[in-house]
Amino acid sequence: MKTNRTNYHTHSYFCDGKEAPEAYVKEALRLGFKALGFSSHAPVLFDNKYSIQPGKLKDYCIAIEQLKEQYQDQIDIFLALEADYIPSKTHDFEFFREQCPLDYLIGSIHLVAHPRSGELWYIDGGEPGFWDQGFKEVFGSDIRAAVKAFFWQTNAMIEDGKPEILGHFDKVKMHNKNRFFRQDEAWYQKLINESLTLIKEKNTLLEINTRGLYKGRYDELFPAIPVLQKAQEMGIPLMLNTDAHHPSELLGYYSESIEQLKIAGIKELWHLSKTAWYSKSLS
Ligand SMILES: [Zn+2]
Numbered sequence: 001m002k003t004n005r006t007n008y009h010t011h012s013y014f015c016d017g018k019e020a021p022e023a024y025v026k027e028a029l030r031l032g033f034k035a036l037g038f039s040s041h042a043p044v045l046f047d048n049k050y051s052i053q054p055g056k057l058k059d060y061c062i063a064i065e066q067l068k069e070q071y072q073d074q075i076d077i078f079l080a081l082e083a084d085y086i087p088s089k090t091h092d093f094e095f096f097r098e099q100c101p102l103d104y105l106i107g108s109i110h111l112v113a114h115p116r117s118g119e120l121w122y123i124d125g126g127e128p129g130f131w132d133q134g135f136k137e138v139f140g141s142d143i144r145a146a147v148k149a150f151f152w153q154t155n156a157m158i159e160d161g162k163p164e165i166l167g168h169f170d171k172v173k174m175h176n177k178n179r180f181f182r183q184d185e186a187w188y189q190k191l192i193n194e195s196l197t198l199i200k201e202k203n204t205l206l207e208i209n210t211r212g213l214y215k216g217r218y219d220e221l222f223p224a225i226p227v228l229q230k231a232q233e234m235g236i237p238l239m240l241n242t243d244a245h246h247p248s249e250l251l252g253y254y255s256e257s258i259e260q261l262k263i264a265g266i267k268e269l270w271h272l273s274k275t276a277w278y279s280k281s282l283s
């Protein structure tokens with residue numbers, strides 16, 4: 001049975017996801033999804049285990065394009081990338097748009113570069129101890145400087161890369177858990193507000209990412225509800241994704257999030273069809 005379910009942020013075995021893309025399509029069909037977007041981590045200019053490996057980008061694009069065609073009567077499939085933005089260590093987003101017929105790009109920050117030394121602080125995955133060690137070593141234990149660098153890098157990515165979607169905005173908080181800063185502190189609020197102003201100006205879609213919740217890494221959505229309420233007030237379009245790395249995660253904390261969003265007064269979410277982005281009421 002068809003539902004209104006959609007998910008535009010998924011990772012298959014072309015990057016750090018677990019299964020072949022078709023396994024996600026089959027599961028999405030079983031769950032009644034209307035649309036499914038593939039967003040493997042785009043190749044970066046340094047060795048790593050999480051992104052599409054050099055030379056494999058074309059294979060990935062061809063594989064997703066084939067699925068698009070094969071399942072065109074059953075589900076809308078989209079070809080996308082989740083691209084990192086690290087000055088001098090990642091490709092321009094235009095490079096990917098030239099290489100592949102992408103339907104959209106998700107811009108996400110997983111590694112924060114020190115503005116002068118260029119040293120990297122890995123804010124995603126791993127353990128809190130690793131996060132702590134990173135900001136202490138790279139930013140000399142100056143948490144404000146570290147968090148500011150995260151948001152400035154986010155802003156630069158929105159300006160330079162013009163991603164259609166901003167992925168897991170505010171993920172920098174994940175391993176903090178109120179230990180080094182609180183989200184209601186004025187300096188932090190100012191950073192959030194500056195980024196939201198830019199997101200609005202550039203008409204970027206703001207992703208609501210559920211992964212922290214179903215992986216038990218954080219007890220809130222990315223971004224937090226007050227940020228989403230503010231974004232809605234400003235007229236920023238919102239979309240809900242689970243950032244699935246396995247077909248079993250396609251609905252990870254999806255229905256629970258919708259309930260939570262409704263209670264918080266969020267009125268609509270945005271989706272992509274074969275022809276256009278559109279909004280749909282949550283009620
Ligand atoms: Zn990500």
Ligand SMILES: [Zn+2]
Nearest residue numbers: 009011082243
């Ligand atoms: Zn992702």
